[in-house]
Amino acid sequence: MKYFIDNLIEKIEVKNSRICVGLDPHLNLMPTSILDPELLKNIEANHREIAAAILEFNQEIITAVADHTAVVKPQMAFYEKLGTAGMEALWETIYYAREKGLLILLDGKRNDIGSTAKAYAEAYLNIDSGADSLTINPYLGRDGITPFLEDKTKGAFALLKTSNPSSGDIQDLKLANGKKVYEEVALFLGRTAEKYKGQSGYSNLAAVVGATYPRELAQLRTLTPSLFFLIPGYGAQGGGAEDVKAAFDKEGRGAVINSSRGINFAYRKDEYKEFGAKNFADAAALAAKKMKEDINSVLDL
Numbered sequence: 001m002k003y004f005i006d007n008l009i010e011k012i013e014v015k016n017s018r019i020c021v022g023l024d025p026h027l028n029l030m031p032t033s034i035l036d037p038e039l040l041k042n043i044e045a046n047h048r049e050i051a052a053a054i055l056e057f058n059q060e061i062i063t064a065v066a067d068h069t070a071v072v073k074p075q076m077a078f079y080e081k082l083g084t085a086g087m088e089a090l091w092e093t094i095y096y097a098r099e100k101g102l103l104i105l106l107d108g109k110r111n112d113i114g115s116t117a118k119a120y121a122e123a124y125l126n127i128d129s130g131a132d133s134l135t136i137n138p139y140l141g142r143d144g145i146t147p148f149l150e151d152k153t154k155g156a157f158a159l160l161k162t163s164n165p166s167s168g169d170i171q172d173l174k175l176a177n178g179k180k181v182y183e184e185v186a187l188f189l190g191r192t193a194e195k196y197k198g199q200s201g202y203s204n205l206a207a208v209v210g211a212t213y214p215r216e217l218a219q220l221r222t223l224t225p226s227l228f229f230l231i232p233g234y235g236a237q238g239g240g241a242e243d244v245k246a247a248f249d250k251e252g253r254g255a256v257i258n259s260s261r262g263i264n265f266a267y268r269k270d271e272y273k274e275f276g277a278k279n280f281a282d283a284a285a286l287a288a289k290k291m292k293e294d295i296n297s298v299l300d301l
Ligand SMILES: O=c1ccn([C@@H]2O[C@H](COP(=O)(O)O)[C@@H](O)[C@H]2O)c(=O)[nH]1
Pocket: 022, 024, 075, 107, 161, 162, 163, 164, 208, 209, 210, 232, 233, 234, 235, 236, 237, 258, 259, 260, 261, 262
């Protein structure tokens, strides 16, 4: 049985693409050809129609980017907010992406006490679930993490140094031993990860580190060599290829860089305006291709 992390690395290498395409259907950014703005005047009354539009949007995006990425990351909040219809759209999206041969990184940032963490793992990483991995919060410690790692074919990405402007409020606090909170979290995750290492040397316990903190990213790469990184913050949040270069080892492994709005809604940017809203998927395909090449261009492969 192949470890999740080895499978991810293999798929990344087959496509020579170190990007992850987020599937974050921001309703206010959707093309009007897909989502009638009238429906947004009463979102609660129109869950079904909006969820159907999201599914259509996602399917077009997935088809368009499938040659340029090994993995997609639906952010659950955008689906949960549409109730049952939204969750159905999420699972349909996941199955569609799987049919296209993509791995699914479900962004839910779940966690709780051990027994409830086990229920979360059963909900999202069960054998029939289309999801291959889930983002988790490491704040509850080991018994909140290990239930997500019981099945070797699945992975968990623990929040380590997040990309948001206020991530330092807690993550950068200095502890009595002089280390910052995120540094101790890194060491804790590194120790916990040891037991879940695949043949690649990376672990099924992975971590989330923001592209918006390149200095910390470089430091964390050295501190935790067995942690594979999911790196959000490229594009819409200001991160660029040079900022994430240090996350990769000399073989070009060790990280996948996420962009959600930058790819989903590329058609809204000046750079892609010749496509027009109707051809949003073609704009997304080109944005994904360019991002793939941008990341590869800073690596010494
Ligand atoms: O530290 C974090 C953790 C998760 N995210 C998520 O990644 C995407 C980023 O979207 P963009 O549109 O490319 O900015 C989004 O789903 C976040 O919830 C993050 O940004 N930072």
